[in-house]
Amino acid sequence: MTRPPVLRTVDHQFSVLLSPTRRAARLARLLASAQLTSWGLPSATAAQVVAELAANAVLHGCVRGRDFRLTLS
Numbered sequence: 001m002t003r004p005p006v007l008r009t010v011d012h013q014f015s016v017l018l019s020p021t022r023r024a025a026r027l028a029r030l031l032a033s034a035q036l037t038s039w040g041l042p043s044a045t046a047a048q049v050v051a052e053l054a055a056n057a058v059l060h061g062c063v064r065g066r067d068f069r070l071t072l073s
Contacts, residue, residue: 012039015069016028017068024068028070029051050070054068054070
């Protein structure tokens with residue numbers, strides 16, 4: 001009888017609140033890339049997705065006084 005493979009899970013979590021500005025959208029991309037790299041994960045594709053979503057949040061969802069949150073897990 002063979003044993004099922006043991007899956008290791010690592011609990012990675014990162015979250016930051018950013019202001020709704022173009023500069024913060026760029027910062028979101030940089031933070032996502034740095035965090036994923038620190039976890040030993042490839043970051044290029046995820047960083048591009050974060051950049052697009054953050055830019056959309058800033059350009060189309062901007063409500064004065066309301067920030068947006070970047071969360072990675």
